[in-house]
Amino acid sequence: MVSFGQVLGVNDLPVFAAKFNVQPVNHRNATPVHKCLFPVGEHYLAEISFRYSQNCSGNREEKDQKVSLKPIWELINSILDSLILTLSPENQAKVDQLKAECPDYTLSESFPPLTWPVETPSGDASAEPLKIHAS
16 A cells, blocks of 8 residues: 655746655555656656655654654755756747646645555456556
């Protein structure tokens, strides 16, 4: 099971971006990943991933009490806040056209956790379940 946190915009990039957490569930030694995704072309998406861990014993709550995540989050946010993206004239024109055609185009402010496997629209349980591969 993968849990997604709040989806947030990133700094003042000229395109929409999303930050979210991929939290492995039911995997004792799996580490969480914080991801930032944003388009860099019509068919290209950039991904920045931060994998972090708390090297101590205990469950998530016990680890949080022993090792603070505050410095990790401050560093991650500082890095993401420093991003600068300059679009090519062609891509900037496409973004401007999209904003003109869809003035109310926005990202969702939150995205609830997903239960895996996700059922297919046809309801066919024999179909391969959707998977997320963290890098």
